[in-house]
Amino acid sequence: MAKLTRDSFIESLKEMSLLEIKELVDAMKEEFGVDPSAVAVAAAPVAAAEESSTVSVVITDGGAAKVAVIKVVKELTGLGLKESKDIVDNGGAVKENISKDEAKEIKAKLEEAGATVEVK
Numbered sequence: 001m002a003k004l005t006r007d008s009f010i011e012s013l014k015e016m017s018l019l020e021i022k023e024l025v026d027a028m029k030e031e032f033g034v035d036p037s038a039v040a041v042a043a044a045p046v047a048a049a050e051e052s053s054t055v056s057v058v059i060t061d062g063g064a065a066k067v068a069v070i071k072v073v074k075e076l077t078g079l080g081l082k083e084s085k086d087i088v089d090n091g092g093a094v095k096e097n098i099s100k101d102e103a104k105e106i107k108a109k110l111e112e113a114g115a116t117v118e119v120k
Contacts, residue, residue, distance in 0.1 A: 063114035066085075072109050
């Protein structure tokens, strides 16, 4: 079996949906007993020091009108109803690595629906 290089792994990730990446992270936790997000959190201060032209939109609270927020998340991401509900209920990234202008538009739509949103 050929060894998977870092670049080919990253290219594979670019082709995955958020749900597929979440399932991959969960499988890595189970297989190796390591939480890959802990490594990402430790690396975050370094990344924050570098000014990025892309940002992520993250829901911190679904708000009182969760049904409206779920509909907006479903529309923006193309995810199914259950996956959209999971993002709204548990918080999480709606869109990642997008332009700041697109993030502003998405944030406005989500806040109009009643969610509390951060752009990171």
